Amino acid sequence: MSYYDIDSILTDAQKLPCTFELEVPRLGVLEGNAGESVKAGTRIDLPLWLGEMLSIGARLGTSRLVTLDLPTALSERVMNALKADPRTVDLRSLAPHFYSLSERILELFEEEEMVDVLIDTFKKRAAEIADQAHNPRGAMGEGVEFLRGLDETERQLFRVAHDSAKEMRIWSGEAKKRS
Incomplete structure (x- = not known):
């Protein structure tokens, strides 16, 4: 920090x-x-x-x-929703900096189960973010609601994944022209 x-x-x-x-x-x-x-x-x-x-x-x-x-964003109700399906939870409405807040709270509280839930949540949502970033049509269709619910850490991840996919398409197009 x-x-x-x-x-x-x-x-x-x-x-x-x-x-x-x-x-x-x-x-x-x-x-x-x-x-x-x-x-x-x-x-x-x-x-x-x-x-x-x-x-x-x-x-x-x-x-x-x-x-x-514990803040409302990390309540038992939210943890249960994240266990059920982390992709359906609007993290941004809970806390714009959800993962940063979680990290700070876990420094203050000893919640081993919460750590496991948050790690699993990030992994599953990161896979969905990468899919949305590499498939622009999905991001414009049914993926819009999911993308609106991304917290700031996930938004940065989306930008990096989107930009890298775009750069990869540009690079592969240039590589085809040379051969």
């Missing part, structure tokens, strides 16, 4: 549900109540970077200020 990487910045801005473990005076601005206290047990969606910093006390051995929860 680079300090100036816009994708990393947007991933860190993704909202994460957090539950406050302690009462915090005058932090009610996070709920829209300026000057009020945030009560213990209050659940607020905070940017990933802030939630991570507020939960760091648990790692240092002190009482933590907040407990992090």
Whole structure:
């Protein structure tokens, strides 16, 4: 992750549900109540970077200020849908930087099953992306809905696969002319 990487910045801005473990005076601005206290047990969606910093006390051995929860994009419902058929899930609507968010969340939570599901998801979707990139007619027909649901990592993969297929056609056309 680079300090100036816009994708990393947007991933860190993704909202994460957090539950406050302690009462915090005058932090009610996070709920829209300026000057009020945030009560213990209050659940607020905070940017990933802030939630991570507020939960760091648990790692240092002190009482933590907040407990992090899994975001909706990585909920059990979404994991079940990805297990069933990852190509039908609109990852972009869940989180524009779905895989980057997943990577950051997996640094915070130990979820072995989630790792397996996400790896399998990426493999299956990458095969479909490559097929769509090499077959432009498919991308204009029934593949349009699938392509709309690609997250940023998959969009970059699609661009690379599409450009390489195009360059390969150009190269093979030039090779035929020479022989």
